[in-house]
Structures are given as C-alpha cells and as structure tokens.
Amino acid sequence: MRSAIVLGCVVLLAACSNPRQEVTSQLAQQVLLPAHQQWHDRNAALVQAVKGFCEGDAERTSVAQAFMASQQGWSYLQPLMVGPLSEGNRSWQVQFYPDKRNMVAQQAEALLDSHDPLTQQALDGASVVVQGLTAFEYVLFDDSVELQADKARYCPMLMGIAHHQQGLSGEVMALWEEAGGMLAQLTDFPNDRYASAEDALGGVLRVQITGVDVLKKKLGTPMGRLNQGVAQPYQAEAWRSRQSVASLQASLAGAQAVWERVRSLVSDGELAGKIDQAYAETRDKLEALPAPLFELVQDPANQPLLQDLYRSLDTLETLQQAELASDLGIQIGFNANDGD
Amino acid sequence: MPLTRRTLLSAGAALAGVAAVGGWAFWQGRGQSPLLLSARNDDAGQHYCAGYFLDGKQAFATPVHERCHDITRHPFLPLALFVGRRPSRESYLIDLRDGTLVQTLHSEPQRHFYGHAVFHRQGEWLYATENDLSDPGRGVLGRYRLDLDALRLVRDGEVPTHGVGPHQLKWMPDGESLVIANGGIRTESDSREKMNLDAMAPSLVIMDRHGERFSKETPEHRQNSIRHLAVADDGTVVSGQQYQGPAWDSVPLLAIKRPGQPYQTFPVATEQLAMMNQYTASIAIHSEQRLVAMTAPRGNRFFVWDLDTAETVVDTPMSDCAGVGVVPSGFAVTSGQGRCRHFDCRGGSVTSEWLDLPSGWWDNHLWLS
Numbered sequence: 001m002r003s004a005i006v007l008g009c010v011v012l013l014a015a016c017s018n019p020r021q022e023v024t025s026q027l028a029q030q031v032l033l034p035a036h037q038q039w040h041d042r043n044a045a046l047v048q049a050v051k052g053f054c055e056g057d058a059e060r061t062s063v064a065q066a067f068m069a070s071q072q073g074w075s076y077l078q079p080l081m082v083g084p085l086s087e088g089n090r091s092w093q094v095q096f097y098p099d100k101r102n103m104v105a106q107q108a109e110a111l112l113d114s115h116d117p118l119t120q121q122a123l124d125g126a127s128v129v130v131q132g133l134t135a136f137e138y139v140l141f142d143d144s145v146e147l148q149a150d151k152a153r154y155c156p157m158l159m160g161i162a163h164h165q166q167g168l169s170g171e172v173m174a175l176w177e178e179a180g181g182m183l184a185q186l187t188d189f190p191n192d193r194y195a196s197a198e199d200a201l202g203g204v205l206r207v208q209i210t211g212v213d214v215l216k217k218k219l220g221t222p223m224g225r226l227n228q229g230v231a232q233p234y235q236a237e238a239w240r241s242r243q244s245v246a247s248l249q250a251s252l253a254g255a256q257a258v259w260e261r262v263r264s265l266v267s268d269g270e271l272a273g274k275i276d277q278a279y280a281e282t283r284d285k286l287e288a289l290p291a292p293l294f295e296l297v298q299d300p301a302n303q304p305l306l307q308d309l310y311r312s313l314d315t316l317e318t319l320q321q322a323e324l325a326s327d328l329g330i331q332i333g334f335n336a337n338d339g340d
Numbered sequence: 341m342p343l344t345r346r347t348l349l350s351a352g353a354a355l356a357g358v359a360a361v362g363g364w365a366f367w368q369g370r371g372q373s374p375l376l377l378s379a380r381n382d383d384a385g386q387h388y389c390a391g392y393f394l395d396g397k398q399a400f401a402t403p404v405h406e407r408c409h410d411i412t413r414h415p416f417l418p419l420a421l422f423v424g425r426r427p428s429r430e431s432y433l434i435d436l437r438d439g440t441l442v443q444t445l446h447s448e449p450q451r452h453f454y455g456h457a458v459f460h461r462q463g464e465w466l467y468a469t470e471n472d473l474s475d476p477g478r479g480v481l482g483r484y485r486l487d488l489d490a491l492r493l494v495r496d497g498e499v500p501t502h503g504v505g506p507h508q509l510k511w512m513p514d515g516e517s518l519v520i521a522n523g524g525i526r527t528e529s530d531s532r533e534k535m536n537l538d539a540m541a542p543s544l545v546i547m548d549r550h551g552e553r554f555s556k557e558t559p560e561h562r563q564n565s566i567r568h569l570a571v572a573d574d575g576t577v578v579s580g581q582q583y584q585g586p587a588w589d590s591v592p593l594l595a596i597k598r599p600g601q602p603y604q605t606f607p608v609a610t611e612q613l614a615m616m617n618q619y620t621a622s623i624a625i626h627s628e629q630r631l632v633a634m635t636a637p638r639g640n641r642f643f644v645w646d647l648d649t650a651e652t653v654v655d656t657p658m659s660d661c662a663g664v665g666v667v668p669s670g671f672a673v674t675s676g677q678g679r680c681r682h683f684d685c686r687g688g689s690v691t692s693e694w695l696d697l698p699s700g701w702w703d704n705h706l707w708l709s
Binding site for chain 2: 195
C-alpha cells in the first residue's frame with residue numbers, strides 16, 4: 001500500500017454525550033468482543049480435547065463435548081459477525097454450510113486418501129470445505145467413519161482442523177484488538193470504517209437482523225420450505241451431531257444479546273415489548289422441541305410444531321427488519337443485497 | 341426558465357466548454373462544487389434521478405417509476421439519461437438545470453435496458469445495451485437519435501453486441517469505437533433470474549458504433565461475468581467481474597486490456613479477492629494519476645491500485661460502497677448504506693474525508709460533471 005489512509009476529519013465525539021455511541025461502545029466491549037473471545041477460547045479447548053483423545057488419554061466423548069462448545073460458540077457469533085470474521089472468506093473456513101452436495105464427506109476422504117498421514121500444511125492449503133467444523137463433525141459423528149479403529153487416518157484431520165480453527169480465531173482476535181482494529185473502529189469515530197456511531201450501529205444491526213433471517217433458512221430448509229414441502233433432513237445444520245437445535249438456540253441468544261443493548265434506544269415502548277415477547281416465545285418454542293431437528297422434520301406429525309416455530313422467527317424478523325429499523329432510522333440493505 | 345428547444349440550446353451553448361475543459365473545471369470555475377448524478381432511492385422505496393453537488397447541496401431529485409442504474413451526460417447540452425436498471429423498459433432524460441423529466445424513453449417491444457448507455461461525442465446519437473427478449477440474452481446495441489426539435493430520443497435501429505447479456509459499455513479514446521462487457525448470462529423478460537449459469541459465455545468486445553467487431557476476448561473462467569468497465573485516456577480497458585461459481589472459490593475479478601495486448605487478469609492479491617465476495621460493482625480510471633478504483637459492495641470494500649504496477653494504493657472497508665467517479669484529486673465514492681467519501685490520492689499519501697452528501701441509498705454508478 002502506498003500509504004495509510006489519513007482521515008481528513010479528526011473531530012471526535014464525546015462518548016457519553018451520544019446514546020448511540022454509548023450503546024455501540026457497550027456492544028463492542030461487552031457483547032461482540034467477548035463473543036469472539038469465547039469462540040477463540042473454545043477453539044483452544046478443542047485442540048486440547050483432540051490431543052487428549054488422539055494420544056489415548058481421553059475418550060471420544062470429551063472431543064464431542066469440545067466440538068459442541070466450539071460449534072455453539074460459532075453459532076452465537078453469527079448474528080454478531082461484523083468486521084474481520086465476516087471478511088476474507090473466513091466464515092467459510094469455520095463452517096461449510098449449507099453442504100448441498102455432501103461435498104464435506106467426499107472431499108475429506110479424498111484429502112485423506114491423498115495424504116498419508118495428513119499434514120497441517122496440507123490441510124491449511126486445502127479447500128475451505130475440509131478446514132472447518134463441518135468436516136470435523138463428519139469425522140467425529142458420521143456413521144461411515146471408524147474413528148476409534150482408525151485413529152491413524154482420522155486423528156491428523158481432527159488435529160489439523162482444531163489447529164486451523166484456533167489459528168483463525170487467533171487471527172480474528174488480533175484484528176479486533178490491534179491498534180485501530182475493529183474494537184477501536186466501534187468506539188472511536190470517525191475512523192476508516194465508520195463515519196459515526198450511527199453508521200457503526202447500523203452495521204451491527206444489519207448483521208444481527210440478517211442473522212435472524214439466516215435462522216429462518218436453517219429451520220425452513222430441512223422442513224422442506226424450499227423443496228415443495230418435502231423434508232430435507234440432511235440440509236439441517238450440524239445434522240450429524242444432532243446439534244441443529246442447539247445451534248439455533250445459540251444464534252438466537254447472540255441476536256438477543258444485541259437487542260438487549262439496543263432496547264434503550266427504542267422510542268416506541270410498545271415495540272420494545274413486542275420484540276421482547278418475540279424473543280421469549282421463540283426461545284421457549286426451541287426449548288420445547290422434543291427431539292433433534294434431523295428427526296423432527298422426517299415425521300409429518302411434527303409439521304405444526306415446526307411451522308409454529310418458523311412463524312415465531314418470522315415475526316421476530318419482521319419486527320426487527322421493519323419496525324425496529326424504522327424506529328432507529330437504520331437502513332437495512334440496498335446494493336449489497338440487490339446490485340447489478 | 342421554461343423548457344424549450346431555444347432555452348435548451350442556449351444553455352447548451354453556455355455549457356459547450358464543459359466537454360472541452362472537463363466538467364470539474366467548468367463547475368469550479370463558476371464557484372460551484374461538481375455535480376454528482378446518480379440513481380437513488382429513499383427510505384420508502386421511491387426511485388429518483390438525483391443530482392447533488394459534492395458539497396452536499398441538492399440540485400434536484402426527480403421521482404421516477406423505475407429504479408435506474410448508470411447515467412450518461414450529453415456532451416454539451418444540460419441533459420443526462422438515467423438508464424433503467426435490468427430488466428427495466430424505461431429510461432429517463434433529465435434536464436440538469438432543474439431536474440425536469442424531459443422524456444421517459446421506452447424500450448422497443450421485445451427489448452429491455454441493461455442499465456447502461458452512452459451519448460456519442462457529437463451529441464446526436466445515444467447507444468444502449470439491451471436484451472433481445474425473442475432470443476433471451478442475445479445482446480443488442482440500441483441506437484437512438486436525439487431529435488432537437490422535439491427534444492426526444494428516437495429509436496433508430498440496433499446492431500448485435502456479439503455476445504450474451506451485455507452490461508456496461510464505454511467509448512474507446514477515438515470516440516467512435518466501443519468496448520462492451522457481455523456478461524454472458526441469459527435472463528428472460530421481466531426477470532433477473534439467471535438461466536444459464538452452467539453455460540455462460542462472457543466476452544469483452546471492441547466494435548465500432550455501427551456494429552463492426554474488432555475483437556472478442558473471454559475471461560479465464562467461464563462463470564466470471566464481465567459487468568463493468570473503465571477506459572483510460574491511452575485506451576487501457578479495465579473490467580470488473582461478478583463470479584457466478586461457488587462463494588469460496590478464489591478467481592480473479594479484475595482484468596485489463598492494455599493497448600495492443602490481449603485481455604488478461606489484473607493481478608490483485610488473493611487476500612483482496614477474498615474480500616470482494618465474488619462481486620465487483622463500479623470501476624473508474626484516473627488517467628492523470630494512473631490509478632484504477634473499484635467498489636465491492638458485497639464485501640463492503642473499496643480499492644485503488646496503480647494502473648501500471650498493480651500496487652495497492654487504497655484497500656479500505658466501506659459499507660455497501662457503490663459508485664466511484666474521478667475528481668481531480670482522486671476519487672469520489674457513494675454508498676448504498678452509509679456515508680459517501682472522497683479520497684485524495686495526490687502525492688505520497690492518501691487522505692480521506694466523509695462527504696456531506698445524504699447517507700445511503702445511492703445506486704452502483706455515478707457521473708461527475
């Protein structure tokens with residue numbers, strides 16, 4: 001780069017004089033950064049769990065628990081994913097979803113066939129399809145994988161993915177915490193990313209609202225909403241580990257954490273109450289699901305239950321996308337979603 | 341002042357120097373900030389043909405029925421055509437003095453606009469990329485004559501663009517030949533649905549305005565739709581692509597055709613490609629500074645590179661960055677979601693300031709005059 005960009009305008013607003021700046025700063029320091037740190041810590045724990053299992057000091061269940069923690073840490077992050085994790089194709093490296101053509105299984109086995117044993121360098125240089133939690137889940141949970149009996153083949157992949165995730169989350173944390181990094185960009189204005197706290201708050205809310213829309217897709221796709229009503233259980237997120245509902249719950253909790261910080265800015269008390277209620281209803285309906293999503297979608301008798309949950313998500317999305325955005329004067333999308 | 345042929349031509353005479361000395365010099369010579377033309381929306385979804393001075397003052401905002409995309413200014417009359425966005429069948433001829441809608445230009449039956457058009461340098465002809473709906477995707481270059489007596493653009497004919505799904509077109513320095521980005525994607529009438537992603541045929545065509553083809557070249561990747569263009573004063577063409585393949589693929593999204601050389605990849609860093617989310621929008625070349633700028637709205641990223649060495653000059657986040665245009669000091673950039681920016685690229689350092697233009701809702705192209 002020829003030189004760093006020097007911002008022409010250096011007028012900084014006093015944080016406490018602007019409620020939106022205060023909320024944005026709180027979001028950054030008390031919600032977004034801690035969520036990234038939690039994800040990073042869980043990735044570090046995943047490395048240790050794999051090491052214990054592959055060296056024979058721990059059972060497979062300890063790896064499964066560590067995987068679920070990483071998966072949920074990632075799910076919690078998705079509605080909060082402003083900045084580095086959403087850029088540079090990094091999110092594809094965390095999770096390859098949706099996997100419409102079962103590419104994870106095919107490419108994981110092909111990579112293992114071509115490297116004996118698989119090296120970290122080979123995995124880091126391979127496709128994003130095999131670098132993330134979806135490939136890890138395949139090795140750990142797929143019925144076709146004889147993990148216990150063939151540790152020599154599969155442990156290098158588990159360890160490689162765990163290290164890759166740890167490296168990725170470490171890189172993202174550094175980009176948040178460095179001087180002028182994402183944390184600074186969400187607290188001191190103007191900066192190279194945002195002209196004002198209003199811009200930054202808009203950026204956070206757009207991601208959060210989009211995140212709720214993604215939840216609808218994660219539920220609706222296995223229900224068959226995109227497939228003429230024919231269920232697609234293998235299109236459920238984390239179907240191999242039966243963690244779809246837990247992932248949805250974690251993402252909803254992440255979205256709600258943003259909402260709870262933003263609520264104070266809403267001028268319409270009735271609207272705030274409706275959004276509170278929509279979160280509570282959706283959370284309750286998720287908790288009440290009696291079985292993994294992979295199983296629920298395959299029995300037509302469960303359709304009313306799932307449709308009811310879908311409607312709750314839809315209500316939540318509409319309240320936020322239309323009414324909350326309007327109340328706060330936040331623009332949701334334009335060219336980025338509908339360009340040419 | 342009422343809009344008549346006499347008043348328009350009078351204004352045209354006063355503005356005739358614009359083409360010769362450049363719009364910036366003209367407006368600044370009159371003590372005014374440059375005029376930015378762009379399609380824009382408001383919060384309620386109303387579409388506008390908008391003109392704002394870069395200092396933030398609104399010149400006009402004319403509500404129109406359809407969303408527009410690119411703009412082409414008449415070379416000396418105070419007129420500009422705001423071109424309907426794919427698959428629109430309307431474009432709007434606007435009087436730049438006050439925003440009056442002079443004409444709603446309707447596409448021919450079995451044709452729709454693709455969002456881009458150019459006025460010929462002598463001011464009599466306008467050329468627009470269009471879709472032949474009787475053979476969806478077959479690109480045609482619609483030809484329109486500006487009838488000064490009636491103050492109307494009148495359809496005069498068409499020639500093929502020698503490709504499928506044409507998008508942006510630009511004049512080459514001779515002012516007679518055109519470079520056309522044939523995106524390679526077939527779409528049906530009134531639809532933006534892509535019909536042939538497995539059999540795309542993008543191409544970069546250089547042809548004269550009467551349809552004679554001089555060259556036709558293709559990108560390395562068949563699913564790399566060539567969409568947007570900029571041409572330097574020396575005839576160097578830079579194109580921006582939108583990749584239709586998997587989101588995680590790493591494919592080149594910029595290409596360059598230097599005078600006398602084949603069309604080839606413009607070498608940008610893999611990390612920068614990953615920031616673009618397979619989608620480039622607007623391109624501008626600053627011929628004096630030898631810089632090329634590009635917006636990547638889906639990646640929320642704005643870039644400037646040295647046109648000759650491909651060295652990175654600017655690589656910065658910018659929310660839904662949309663249109664980019666050349667100003668003497670560097671570039672002005674609009675945004676679909678946030679504040680617009682100015683980048684001063686003179687000298688050894690780049691400085692940036694946020695402009696006082698309205699925030700957000702700017703479409704992907706702009707025209708500065």
